[in-house]
Amino acid sequence: MTPSILFAATQHGSFNLIYPLLEKCLQKYDVGYVGVKKIVHDKLLLNRTIESEYDNIDILALNVFDLFLTGTSPTSEIEYNMWKYAKSKGKRSIVVLDSSKYAADRFCKRGIMCVPDIICVADHQVKETLQAIVSEKSIITVTGSPYFDNIDRFKISDTERLYIRAKRGIANKKMIMFCTEYIAKMDEKERYGFDEISILNDLLKYIDMRGKHRFRLAIRLHPNDSKEIYESYMNSMGHDIEWEIIIEDADRKLFQLSDVIVGMTSLILVDAVILGIPSISYQPTNAITKIMEYRSMANIELAVTREELFSFMDNILLYDGFKKSERHMYLYANSVERIMGIIESSVFESNKEACQQG
Numbered sequence: 001m002t003p004s005i006l007f008a009a010t011q012h013g014s015f016n017l018i019y020p021l022l023e024k025c026l027q028k029y030d031v032g033y034v035g036v037k038k039i040v041h042d043k044l045l046l047n048r049t050i051e052s053e054y055d056n057i058d059i060l061a062l063n064v065f066d067l068f069l070t071g072t073s074p075t076s077e078i079e080y081n082m083w084k085y086a087k088s089k090g091k092r093s094i095v096v097l098d099s100s101k102y103a104a105d106r107f108c109k110r111g112i113m114c115v116p117d118i119i120c121v122a123d124h125q126v127k128e129t130l131q132a133i134v135s136e137k138s139i140i141t142v143t144g145s146p147y148f149d150n151i152d153r154f155k156i157s158d159t160e161r162l163y164i165r166a167k168r169g170i171a172n173k174k175m176i177m178f179c180t181e182y183i184a185k186m187d188e189k190e191r192y193g194f195d196e197i198s199i200l201n202d203l204l205k206y207i208d209m210r211g212k213h214r215f216r217l218a219i220r221l222h223p224n225d226s227k228e229i230y231e232s233y234m235n236s237m238g239h240d241i242e243w244e245i246i247i248e249d250a251d252r253k254l255f256q257l258s259d260v261i262v263g264m265t266s267l268i269l270v271d272a273v274i275l276g277i278p279s280i281s282y283q284p285t286n287a288i289t290k291i292m293e294y295r296s297m298a299n300i301e302l303a304v305t306r307e308e309l310f311s312f313m314d315n316i317l318l319y320d321g322f323k324k325s326e327r328h329m330y331l332y333a334n335s336v337e338r339i340m341g342i343i344e345s346s347v348f349e350s351n352k353e354a355c356q357q358g
Contacts (some may be wrong), residue, residue: 003347004030004045010053010078012036012223013267014071017096018146020336021069023345032065032077050078059085067346068093070116074105083116092346094341099144100129107133116137118340118346122148141342144335151274154252155263167255170216173242174317177218177258178203179268182225193285194264196225198232202284202306206313207241209233213216215317216242218258220249222266260316262309269300278322280312297301 007022009015015037022039025031032046033039034057039047045062053076062068068086070079072095079095086093093116097106103126107115115134121127122145130140156164163170180196189195200219206217221231227245234243246254252275255261261272261279272279280301303309313320 001031002028003067004032004065005067005347006032006034006046006062006082007069008049008082009035009037009071010073010076010313011071013098014073014079014096017098017145018071020071020146020150021096021343024336024340029347051104054077057081066091068116069343069345070095070286072097072106074102077109078089080107080109080114082107083114086116087114089153092117092349094118094120094339094342094343094346096120096143096146097126097130101265103129104133110201119336120340120342122335143338143342144333146339147337148270148274149333149335151252151271154256155275155323156253156256160253161256164253170257173216174214174259175216175218175257176203176207176313176317177220177246177255177261179220179261179263179266180222180225180230181262181266182222182265184229184271185224185226192264192283194283196229196264198284199262199264199282200230200233202309204237204239204241204281205306206310208239209310210314210318212239212241216244218244218246220246220255220268260313260322262313273300276317280309280316282309284309 007018007024009018015035022031022033026041026043030045031043033044034046034048034050036050038049041047045064053073055078057078062082062085068082068091070082070093072079083093095116095118097119099122107228109112117139119130119134119140120143121130121140124142127140127142131137134140162171178199183189183192183195184197189198203217207217221227227247230245244299249255252271255271256277260279260291261269261277263269263279264280264281264283269279269281278310280303284304284306303312
């Protein structure tokens with residue numbers, strides 16, 4: 001009988017990690033899916049798009065699966081409950097994780113720790129963070145990120161970039177792209193020490209000080225964010241700075257028109273490095289323990305004050321001080337093949353145990 005694998009991802013970042021593996025597994029296993037993005041495929045045993053991170057999954061629907069491969073979430077318990085279910089049934093589970101952000105919250109719910117059989121991580125910095133949280137150190141393995149390995153396919157030529165910039169009326173302007181998360185939407189400014197509105201406020205001050213005619217500001221929305229927040233804020237400012245909101249940019253073309261990418265804690269900043277775009281992580285908070293760094297992932301500038309932000313932006317936009325660098329050594333290639341090897345070993349072990357019990 002063909003082994004069956006259930007894939008689950010309650011966050012967009014997790015979906016980006018598991019989807020390349022799901023596609024690969026469709027070629028040799030029976031596959032099911034539960035997740036935040038809709039998948040159209042007639043061969044899936046289970047295909048459910050969740051409406052909310054707080055949805056409940058029917059346990060009976062899990063019975064047909066031999067292996068569970070999931071992302072993680074600091075808020076949802078869907079993946080967490082799948083690992084618990086797998087343990088209770090003597091089945092195996094695998095997690096793919098690319099960031100150490102809120103790592104403890106991903107594996108500990110209501111004070112109870114639960115981990116899968118294997119955790120695949122993007123790099124050694126994530127591994128080191130998890131080792132301080134997870135008692136079973138041996139379950140953590142560095143595989144690289146299926147998502148990061150695939151970013152290169154979006155790269156456009158310099159000629160295409162110049163053509164699109166001219167067509168959009170920014171041939172002679174510097175484009176600053178701000179990538180949102182959904183901190184303001186979730187009213188979590190107190191948790192982070194900043195939100196999108198406070199970041200935008202500083203970006204607008206920079207543009208105003210350096211000359212409005214020289215720049216265009218693009219606000220690139222996270223898939224879970226709300227454009228009304230930014231339309232309301234920008235319109236309320238009553239200024240004449242050029243700005244736009246970008247919602248649809250799956251192929252990263254508009255992303256690559258930027259002269260600098262400014263974000264907060266999102267891994268979209270790593271996308272920028274891989275595509276050769278200067279990027280700044282701006283986290284204006286005094287709570288140093290809350291700061292998300294990309295020490296081993298990529299060469300991303302970290303600014304924690306407005307003065308640092310302005311200095312980095314001046315160096316990039318006014319003085320051409322940015323030097324393109326190759327992706328970092330810890331952004332391993334062939335991570336899909338690495339993780340597929342782990343999946344195949346897990347399926348083999350599951351079949352072996354089933355035969356012994358039978």
